[in-house]
Amino acid sequence: xxxxxxxxxxxxxxxxxxxxxxxxxxxxxxxxxxxxxxxxxxxxxxxxxxxxxxxxxxxxxxxxxxxxxxxxxxxxxxxxxxxxxxxxxxxxxxxxxxxxxxxxxxxxxxxxxxxxxxxxxxxxxxxxxxxxxxxxxxxxxxxxxxxxxxxxxxxxxxxxxxxxxxxxxxxxxxxxxxxxxxxxxxxxxxxxxxxxxxxxxxxxxxxxxxxxxxxxxxxxxxxxxxxxxxxxxxxxxxxxxxxxxxxxxxxxxxxxxxxxxxxxxxxxxxxxxxxxxxxxxxxxxxxxxxxxxxxxxxxxxxxxxxxxxxxxxx
Amino acid sequence: xxxxxxxxxxxxxxxxxxxxxxxxxxxxxxxxxxxxxxxxxxxxxxxxxxxxxxxxxxxxxxxxxxxxxxxxxxxxxxxxxxxxxxxxxxxxxxxxxxxxxxxxxxxxxxxxxxxxxxxxxxxxxxxxxxxxxxxxxxxxxxxxxxxxxxxxxxxxxxxxxxxxxxxxxxxxxxxxxxxxxxxxxxxxxxxxxxxxxxxxxxxxxxxxxxxxxxxxxxxxxxxxxxxxxxxxxxxxxxxxxxxxxxxxxxxxxxxxxxxxxxxxxxxxxxxxxxxxxxxxxxxxxxxxxxxxxxxxxxxxxxx
Numbered sequence: 001x002x003x004x005x006x007x008x009x010x011x012x013x014x015x016x017x018x019x020x021x022x023x024x025x026x027x028x029x030x031x032x033x034x035x036x037x038x039x040x041x042x043x044x045x046x047x048x049x050x051x052x053x054x055x056x057x058x059x060x061x062x063x064x065x066x067x068x069x070x071x072x073x074x075x076x077x078x079x080x081x082x083x084x085x086x087x088x089x090x091x092x093x094x095x096x097x098x099x100x101x102x103x104x105x106x107x108x109x110x111x112x113x114x115x116x117x118x119x120x121x122x123x124x125x126x127x128x129x130x131x132x133x134x135x136x137x138x139x140x141x142x143x144x145x146x147x148x149x150x151x152x153x154x155x156x157x158x159x160x161x162x163x164x165x166x167x168x169x170x171x172x173x174x175x176x177x178x179x180x181x182x183x184x185x186x187x188x189x190x191x192x193x194x195x196x197x198x199x200x201x202x203x204x205x206x207x208x209x210x211x212x213x214x215x216x217x218x219x220x221x222x223x224x225x226x227x228x229x230x231x232x233x234x235x236x237x238x239x240x241x242x243x244x245x246x247x248x249x250x251x252x253x254x255x256x257x258x259x260x261x262x263x264x265x266x267x268x269x270x271x272x273x274x275x276x277x278x279x280x281x282x283x284x285x286x287x288x289x290x291x292x293x294x295x296x297x298x299x300x301x302x303x304x305x306x307x308x309x310x311x312x313x314x
Numbered sequence: 315x316x317x318x319x320x321x322x323x324x325x326x327x328x329x330x331x332x333x334x335x336x337x338x339x340x341x342x343x344x345x346x347x348x349x350x351x352x353x354x355x356x357x358x359x360x361x362x363x364x365x366x367x368x369x370x371x372x373x374x375x376x377x378x379x380x381x382x383x384x385x386x387x388x389x390x391x392x393x394x395x396x397x398x399x400x401x402x403x404x405x406x407x408x409x410x411x412x413x414x415x416x417x418x419x420x421x422x423x424x425x426x427x428x429x430x431x432x433x434x435x436x437x438x439x440x441x442x443x444x445x446x447x448x449x450x451x452x453x454x455x456x457x458x459x460x461x462x463x464x465x466x467x468x469x470x471x472x473x474x475x476x477x478x479x480x481x482x483x484x485x486x487x488x489x490x491x492x493x494x495x496x497x498x499x500x501x502x503x504x505x506x507x508x509x510x511x512x513x514x515x516x517x518x519x520x521x522x523x524x525x526x527x528x529x530x531x532x533x534x535x536x537x538x539x540x541x542x543x544x545x546x547x548x549x550x551x552x553x554x555x556x557x558x559x560x561x562x563x564x565x566x567x568x569x570x571x572x573x574x575x576x577x578x579x580x581x582x583x584x585x586x587x588x589x590x591x592x593x594x595x596x597x598x599x600x601x602x603x604x605x606x607x608x609x610x611x612x613x614x615x616x617x
Binding site: 029143249277283286290 | 454455460462542555569576580583591592594
C-alpha cells in the first residue's frame with residue numbers, strides 16, 4: 001500500500017514538471033513587450049527599463065524558467081505585480097475557501113449523483129428513469145453561473161434562508177460556515193452530480209443484467225440487499241474513475257461560483273488577476289490548483305484499489 | 315462530458331429489408347432517425363442557427379438602439395422579450411448575440427480540431443518519441459482545470475473574444491488529440507494499412523487516405539459535445555466580462571451585465587440563460603444520439 005502510494009507520487013513528478021512548463025511557458029506568448037504591458041501606456045522608458053531589470057526579462061528563457069522553478073519549489077511563487085503582496089501568502093489566505101467549497105460540492109455531488117443514478121437504473125425504462133434522465137441532461141447543460149443567480153434570488157433574497165454571499169470560516173462559526181457554503185456548493189455540484197448520475201445509471205444497469213445478480217435474485221434475496229451488497233461494488237468502479245476526473249472540473253468551475261457568491265477563494269483571485277493581467281498571480285493560482293488536483297486524483301486512484309481487489313493484488 | 319460507457323445500449327434487432335447491403339452512412343442515418351431526442355435536438359440546433367443567421371430579418375428592432383425612456387420593460391407586445399437597462403430590445407439583441415455565441419463556439423471547436431487532430435494522427439501513426447512527448451503534454455494540459463486554464467490564457471493574451479476562442483480551443487484540443495490518437499492506434503495495425511504501405515504509400519497518403527476517414531466517426535460525437543462545451547465556456551468567460559467586449563454581446567455577456575437588475579427585471583437574466591441552456595442541451599443530446607447510432611456492430615455485445 002505505502003509502496004503503491006510512493007510509486008504514484010514519483011510518477012507525478014514529471015507530470016508536475018510539465019505542468020510548470022506549460023504554466024510558466026504561457027508568459028512567452030504574451031504579445032509584445034511584457035515590461036511595457038506591465039508598466040502601462042503612460043510609463044516612461046526609464047520605468048519600463050526598471051521593470052525589465054526587476055523581472056530579469058533580459059536573461060535567456062531557460063535561465064528565467066530555472067529561476068522561477070527553483071523559487072516555486074521552495075514555496076516562493078513571486079510577487080504580485082500590482083499589490084506587491086507575496087503570491088504564496090495570498091494563495092494561503094484564500095485556499096481554505098476554495099477547498100471548503102470544492103470538497104463540500106464533491107461530497108454533495110457524489111451522494112446525490114450516485115443516488116439518482118442507482119434509482120434510475122433500478123427503474124430503467126419507466127417514468128422515473130425518464131424524468132431523472134432528462135433532469136441530469138439539463139443539469140449537465142445549465143450554465144452554473146446562471147443557476148447560481150437563480151438560487152441566490154430565490155433562496156437568499158426571497159426566502160432569506162441563506163446569505164447571498166460571503167464566507168464564514170469554519171473555525172469561527174461552523175453553522176454559519178455551512179449556511180455560507182450551501183448555495184455555492186449546490187451550484188457547483190449540479191453539473192458533477194449530473195455527470196456521476198449518468199455514469200452510475202449506465203454502470204448499474206449493466207451490472208444488474210449480469211448472471212450473478214440473477215442468481216442472487218433467484219435464491220430470493222431482496223432487491224435492495226442485492227444492490228447494496230453485490231451490485232454497488234461492481235457498479236462503483238467506473239463511477240470512481242469518472243469522479244476522479246470531476247475534481248479538476250470542480251476546481252475550474254469554482255472560479256465563477258466564487259465570483260457569483262462573493263467568496264474570496266483562489267478562483268476569485270485568479271479572475272481578479274486576469275483582469276489586472278497580474279501574471280505571477282495567475283501562474284500561482286493555476287499551479288497550486290493543478291498540483292492539488294493531481295494529489296486528490298492520486299487519493300482517488302488509491303481508493304480505487306481499496307474497492308477493487310483486482311487492482312490491489314498487483 | 316467524459317462519460318465512460320461500460321457497455322453499449324442493447325440495440326434492437328435490425329435487419330435491412332433490401333437485398334443490397336446498406337452503406338455505413340445509410341445505416342447511421344437509419345439509426346440516428348430512430349434516436350428521437352437527438353432528432354428533436356438537431357431540429358432545435360438548426361432553428362437556433364437559422365435564427366442567428368437570419369437575425370437582420372427576424373429582429374424587430376435595431377439591437378443597439380437605446381431608448382432610455384423604455385428601459386427595463388417587461389415582455390410586451392412591442393418588445394417581445396422586454397427591454398434591457400438601456401432600453402434596447404432584448405429579443406433582437408438575443409438574435410444578434412446568438413450569432414456571436416454560435417460563431418465563437420464554432421471557431422473555438424475549429425481551433426481545438428486544428429490543434430488536436432493532426433497531432434493525434436501524428437502521435438498514433440508515428441508512435442515512438444513523438445507519441446510519448448505529445449501524450450505527456452496532453453496529459454499536462456488536461457490536468458489543469460479547464461476553466462482556470464482558459465482564464466489564464468485569456469489573461470495572458472488580452473481579454474477579448476478572440477482570446478477566449480483561442481483559450482477554449484487550446485483547452486479542448488487534448489480531448490481531440492486523445493480521441494484521434496486512440497482511433498489511429500486501432501486502425502494502423504489493420505491489414506489494409508499494411509497493404510497500402512507495402513505498395514509504397516507514403517505516410518502522408520496513408521494518414522489522409524486511410525487512417526483519417528476511419529477515425530472520423532468518434533470525432534463527430536466529440537465535435538457535438540465540444541460545441542456545447544464551447545458555448546458554456548464562452549458564456550462563462552463573457553459573463554465575467556473577459557470575453558466579448560461591448561458593443562458586441564453574446565448570451566453570456568447579456569447575462570453578465572443584467573445580473574444587477576435581476577430583482578426588477580428577471581427576464582433579463584432568465585432569457586439569455588435559457589438560450590444557453592437549450593443550445594448546450596441540444597448539442598449534448600445530438601452527441602449522445604450520434605454515439606448511440608455509430609458502429610454498434612464493432613462493440614462488444616451486452617450479453
